[in-house]
Amino acid sequence: xxxxxxxxxxxxxxxxxxLGDPALSGPGxxxxxxxxxxxxxxxxxxxxxxxxxxxxxxxxxxxxxxxxFVYDCPDDEDRRHLGHLVNPRLVETDGPVVRGPExxxxxxxxxxxxxxxxxxVVTGFSASGEPRTVTGTGFFARCLQHECDHLDGLLYVDHLxxxxxxxxxxxxxxxxxxxxxxxSGR
Ligand SMILES: [Zn+2]
Numbered sequence: 001x002x003x004x005x006x007x008x009x010x011x012x013x014x015x016x017x018x019l020g021d022p023a024l025s026g027p028g029x030x031x032x033x034x035x036x037x038x039x040x041x042x043x044x045x046x047x048x049x050x051x052x053x054x055x056x057x058x059x060x061x062x063x064x065x066x067x068x069f070v071y072d073c074p075d076d077e078d079r080r081h082l083g084h085l086v087n088p089r090l091v092e093t094d095g096p097v098v099r100g101p102e103x104x105x106x107x108x109x110x111x112x113x114x115x116x117x118x119x120x121v122v123t124g125f126s127a128s129g130e131p132r133t134v135t136g137t138g139f140f141a142r143c144l145q146h147e148c149d150h151l152d153g154l155l156y157v158d159h160l161x162x163x164x165x166x167x168x169x170x171x172x173x174x175x176x177x178x179x180x181x182x183x184s185g186r
Contacts, residue, residue, distance in 0.1 A: 007070075007082065008046025014062040016052060019107050019172050023063040025153040031066050031086050034129035038068070042084050042127050045070045054105045056143045058150030061106050069147035076138030085124035085132060090148045092121035095137070102142060102156045108177060112168045114156045116142045 017023045031038060041064060049057035055073035059066045070084040095118030102114040120141040122134045136144045146156060157168050172178060 007072075007084075008043060008050050011040070011043030011045070011047030013048040013051035014044055016048065016105055016108075017061050017063050018177050019155065019157075020178075021063075021106075023065070024060050024106055024150070024155065026065070027153055028058075028060060028065045028067040028151045031068060031125075034086070034125070034127065038086070039127045041066070042068065042070060042086075045084070046072075049105070052105045052108075056147045057105060058147050060150045060153070067151045069150065071140075071143055071147065073140050073143040075136060075140035079140075081134075081136065081140050081143075083132075083134065084127065085122060085134060085147075086127065086129075088122045088124035088148055088151065090120060090145065091123050093117035093119065093141075093145070095119040095141075098142075100139070100142060102146065104146070104156055106155065107157070107168070107172055107175075109175060110168055110171050112156065112160055112164050114142075114159050116145050116159075120144045122148060 045057050045059065045062065048062055049070055056069060056071040058069040067087050069088065072082045074080055097115045098118050099113045099115045101111045103111040118141055119137045122144050124132055126132055157165060160168060
């Protein structure tokens with residue numbers, strides 16, 4: 001067996017930005033330098049995701065306004081998908097739109113049925129600048145759409161309407177991690 005580096009093993013977890021934090025809104029910038037700094041950021045993102053027991057994490061969520069996300073996420077057949085994408089673009093979505101439970105490390109402890117396409121294709125680059133195409137179905141397709149949204153400043157809450165949306169925002173306002181009243185309730 002060949003010894004492989006475990007993603008995140010050289011990174012350190014960074015504090016998570018939570019609902020109401022301005023770092024979560026607005027579009028991220030394209031990465032232009034595929035250098036050691038980017039590799040270190042991605043390592044920290046893996047470490048942060050694992051420390052928080054998440055299945056995906058976007059750079060916005062640690063306050064870095066760059067278009068990068070990492071994932072370690074199962075699909076509905078329990079296949080594991082592990083990797084990262086730099087400058088990702090959601091190029092294809094199809095299949096039925098399925099409403100399924102979705103959560104976010106920026107709204108810890110809260111979940112809501114959120115509509116997503118059952119299949120998604122995302123293109124982008126590796127940390128070293130090699131082109132990549134990632135195709136996901138089921139829960140992993142949901143994850144890919146969720147992470148792409150973060151890079152445009154969107155949260156799953158933005159896909160909810162009516163009672164579902166009100167319920168999530170009410171739970172977030174009452175959560176132990178809730179921001180001060182003047183910055184909460186976005
Ligand atoms: Zn999220």
